[in-house]
Amino acid sequence: MVFLNRVFSVRPAAQTGFKRTSERLQQTSNARIPYSGQQGHTFLRNDHSHRRLRPLVSTPKKLAPGFAESRRTVVAVAAQTSATESQGTNPYAGIKAFVAGATGGTGRKIVEELVAKGIPVRALVRDKSKASDLLVDGVEVVEGDVYQYMTLPKALGDCNVVFCATGSREPLDPLGPFTVDYNGTVNLVNVAARAGKVKHFVFVTSIGTDDILFPLNLFWGVLFWKKRAEEALQRSGLTYTIVRPGGLKNEPEDGSGKGNVIMKGPNSFGLPPREQPGSILREQVAEVCVAALIEEEAANKIVEVISKESADEQSMSDLFAGV
Numbered sequence: 420m421v422f423l424n425r426v427f428s429v430r431p432a433a434q435t436g437f438k439r440t441s442e443r444l445q446q447t448s449n450a451r452i453p454y455s456g457q458q459g460h461t462f463l464r465n466d467h468s469h470r471r472l473r474p475l476v477s478t479p480k481k482l483a484p485g486f487a488e489s490r491r492t493v494v495a496v497a498a499q500t501s502a503t504e505s506q507g508t509n510p511y512a513g514i515k516a517f518v519a520g521a522t523g524g525t526g527r528k529i530v531e532e533l534v535a536k537g538i539p540v541r542a543l544v545r546d547k548s549k550a551s552d553l554l555v556d557g558v559e560v561v562e563g564d565v566y567q568y569m570t571l572p573k574a575l576g577d578c579n580v581v582f583c584a585t586g587s588r589e590p591l592d593p594l595g596p597f598t599v600d601y602n603g604t605v606n607l608v609n610v611a612a613r614a615g616k617v618k619h620f621v622f623v624t625s626i627g628t629d630d631i632l633f634p635l636n637l638f639w640g641v642l643f644w645k646k647r648a649e650e651a652l653q654r655s656g657l658t659y660t661i662v663r664p665g666g667l668k669n670e671p672e673d674g675s676g677k678g679n680v681i682m683k684g685p686n687s688f689g690l691p692p693r694e695q696p697g698s699i700l701r702e703q704v705a706e707v708c709v710a711a712l713i714e715e716e717a718a719n720k721i722v723e724v725i726s727k728e729s730a731d732e733q734s735m736s737d738l739f740a741g742v
């Protein structure tokens with residue numbers, strides 16, 4: 420998405436006189452959209468006087484629901500199959516991942532990160548012939564289109580976590596953001612929710628989705644539609660992590676290092692008075708996405724991520740806990 424890179428490379432004027440409102444605002448979006456009939460999650464009511472969602476009932480959440488159970492299962496299976504195998508200590512054991520957008524820049528990095536963690540992957544592609552490089556051990560390539568609902572249940576198969584890193588590829592198609600970024604994601608969310616076995620849905624969107632004035636919306640309201648898709652996920656009852664990156668890069672700029680990840684709550688970066696949106700490597704976004712599966716503080720959060728060389732290095736646990 421060349422146009423996205425262009426927009427993110429435009430740096431807003433430095434902030435001096437503004438008191439940052441992100442700390443106040445981050446709680447607004449980092450909340451479950453009111454949803455009825457769900458157990459073990461935070462229920463919310465809309466408190467109009469403060470324009471924020473406040474919890475009505477909050478039950479402690481130790482781990483993305485289901486993983487405690489799948490971990491136990493895996494420990495038992497590992498003990499049966501081999502006493503020497505270290506499966507029981509692998510926090511990712513028992514996970515099978517579905518990646519939509521697997522041929523894209525970030526999707527490929529997510530697949531690589533999953534494979535590196537030993538997690539079996541089903542990679543959704545629209546055209547298998549363009550995905551030969553994804554065919555590595557541990558990756559099963561399946562064809563489908565997020566806009567074609569009926570292609571998705573079979574493609575999802577027996578996966579129990581979902582990553583969505585899709586994005587409209589056609590900057591000149593006015594319906595692209597509605598079709599792919601919104602409708603396609605809603606299809607995927609619905610299929611995941613109905614499957615009944617998906618324990619976590621990780622969704623890559625973008626910094627700026629809370630801000631209708633963010634310049635990217637000039638491209639057929641792409642951030643508006645991403646935000647609507649985020650809300651559909653939040654309402655779905657699925658455990659989710661929404662990862663909003665700044666400008667995406669494949670390589671560090673000449674002469675600079677990767678930098679360290681900075682993670683903040685929703686609406687922290689963007690137009691003034693927010694912080695400058697900055698950028699981040701796709702591989703770092705992938706690391707954040709995959710870590711979200713096992714970090715209990717990642718469940719049901721929206722996080723905005725950029726990277727900076729001047730930032731202190733932090734563990735994923737500390738990054739998620741800080742939001």
Ligand SMILES: NC(=O)c1ccc[n+]([C@@H]2O[C@H](COP(=O)([O-])OP(=O)(O)OC[C@H]3O[C@@H](n4cnc5c(N)ncnc54)[C@H](OP(=O)(O)O)[C@@H]3O)[C@@H](O)[C@H]2O)c1
Pocket residue numbers: 420421423424427519520521522523524525526544545546563564565566584585586587588599603623624625626664665666667668701
């Ligand atoms: N570029 C940036 O600076 C930036 C910044 C912040 C956030 N983002 C967002 O981050 C996400 C990842 O960005 P990226 O640049 O890494 O992605 P990308 O390279 O543009 O890849 C997009 C992926 O979506 C897939 N896709 C498009 N329409 C689809 C459909 N109907 N069904 C199934 N798959 C479909 C594409 O598949 P095909 O290969 O078949 O086309 C491709 O795999 C996107 O949501 C993007 O908007 C981008």
